[in-house]
Amino acid sequence: MYEVFFQKFNEKVQLTAEEQDFVKQYLTPKKLRKKQYLLQEGDICKHLCLVEKGALKAYVLNETGEEHITAFALEGWTIGDLSSFIKQEPATLNIDALEDCELVLLSKPAHDELLQKIPKYETYFRILMTDAYMALQKRTAYMISLPLEERYKALTDMYPTLVQRVPQHMIASYMGLSPETLSRVRSRITNRK
Amino acid sequence: MSTKQTIAVIGATGNMGSNIAKNLSRGNNRVLLFANDKDKVNAVVSEIKSNNASADVEAYECPRTASWEADVIILAVPYQAEKEITAKIKDVANTKIVISIANPLNETYSGLVTSPETSAAEELQKLLPNSKVVKAFNTTFAADFSIPVIDGKQVDAFIAGNDANALETVSALVTTVGFNPIVAGDLSVSRTLENMALLLISLTMKYNYNWLAGFKILHK
Numbered sequence: 492m493y494e495v496f497f498q499k500f501n502e503k504v505q506l507t508a509e510e511q512d513f514v515k516q517y518l519t520p521k522k523l524r525k526k527q528y529l530l531q532e533g534d535i536c537k538h539l540c541l542v543e544k545g546a547l548k549a550y551v552l553n554e555t556g557e558e559h560i561t562a563f564a565l566e567g568w569t570i571g572d573l574s575s576f577i578k579q580e581p582a583t584l585n586i587d588a589l590e591d592c593e594l595v596l597l598s599k600p601a602h603d604e605l606l607q608k609i610p611k612y613e614t615y616f617r618i619l620m621t622d623a624y625m626a627l628q629k630r631t632a633y634m635i636s637l638p639l640e641e642r643y644k645a646l647t648d649m650y651p652t653l654v655q656r657v658p659q660h661m662i663a664s665y666m667g668l669s670p671e672t673l674s675r676v677r678s679r680i681t682n683r684k
Numbered sequence: 685m686s687t688k689q690t691i692a693v694i695g696a697t698g699n700m701g702s703n704i705a706k707n708l709s710r711g712n713n714r715v716l717l718f719a720n721d722k723d724k725v726n727a728v729v730s731e732i733k734s735n736n737a738s739a740d741v742e743a744y745e746c747p748r749t750a751s752w753e754a755d756v757i758i759l760a761v762p763y764q765a766e767k768e769i770t771a772k773i774k775d776v777a778n779t780k781i782v783i784s785i786a787n788p789l790n791e792t793y794s795g796l797v798t799s800p801e802t803s804a805a806e807e808l809q810k811l812l813p814n815s816k817v818v819k820a821f822n823t824t825f826a827a828d829f830s831i832p833v834i835d836g837k838q839v840d841a842f843i844a845g846n847d848a849n850a851l852e853t854v855s856a857l858v859t860t861v862g863f864n865p866i867v868a869g870d871l872s873v874s875r876t877l878e879n880m881a882l883l884l885i886s887l888t889m890k891y892n893y894n895w896l897a898g899f900k901i902l903h904k
């Protein structure tokens with residue numbers, strides 16, 4: 492139930508068996524069915540969520556109700572509306588399940604208590620946030636500087652399983668493109684080969 | 685629209701369980717029902733859906749799966765059955781709110797089987813040490829769920845528990861169901877609440893209240 496969570500934790504900072512048992516007390520195992528919401532815009536994001544199994548997407552809705560995907564999460568990734576979680580203010584993101592999921596949730600009180608009680612959790616969270624920030628920095632830079640073909644290739648190189656598992660119109664939304672534009676980009680890449 | 689809360693009702697075919705499920709499915713909830721008798725659970729689901737086609741309610745064949753998917757678990761099983769069911773759901777109920785509705789009555793309804801220094805809710809907390817056990821819905825009769833306003837007064841429903849966030853969540857559920865929630869105190873107050881239920885049951889039998897009765901605190 493917590494295998495992936497602890498695998499990811501131990502990659503960043505190694506826990507002893509006792510520490511692992513201690514952390515376990517704070518974790519909430521949760522199944523989420525395909526298409527169900529983990530979070531809806533306007534609610535407080537109560538949990539940070541690590542994916543044990545399945546896939547989710549985070550998105551904002553524009554005025555016409557169209558989805559703009561801001562993030563995906565596959566096995567081993569963490570997802571949540573960070574500002575809403577940290578400040579406990581209404582979320583701007585919606586998060587729902589692309590597949591049936593098994594998740595590990597950490598509530599804000601649990602997160603705060605672990606930060607205080609387990610220095611290794613603080614290290615884990617720091618590395619998690621630093622990694623996320625670096626990825627975001629890279630994504631922003633690519634978004635404003637790279638040609639579309641390069642951007643798509645960078646995405647497929649970085650996350651090969653994502654592109655296979657998620658429908659292309661969602662990848663297009665994530666890249667800020669229409670599905671038609673993404674389709675042209677992909678055929679240009681194929682033709683060049 | 686806010687995020688739906690998923691609630692598992694374990695023991696969903698009993699008088700209390702089925703009424704709680706019916707009323708909760710009117711709110712912004714996804715309600716998962718489990719009971720030993722599969723046909724009876726399906727009948728409860730059909731009944732809820734025939735009255736409210738948009739109700740998000742589903743029968744589950746395994747209490748563990750239902751509890752794993754749930755944010756809140758309602759144990760609507762007799763006190764005597766709690767040990768067996770908690771063994772099945774303990775790991776997936778980790779950190780979750782578990783509502784204890786049971787009154788540990790003896791066979792003749794003349795007393796409680798628990799000793800005075802504990803309660804059914806506290807015994808449940810011992811079985812599920814990492815869950816947030818909350819006492820609720822134990823002083824309200826099943827018929828009250830259809831008629832939560834008796835003699836012009838909205839029935840009070842008392843809640844007891846040790847976790848402030850859990851008490852807040854359960855208070856909101858009590859409101860959805862139709863009662864007036866009153867947080868009575870920490871989990872040890874369950875001893876009083878379970879004795880209040882004993883009193884209400886014995887008075888109902890003695891004075892023939894027709895199982896439509898409840899508490900109301902009168903105050904200024």
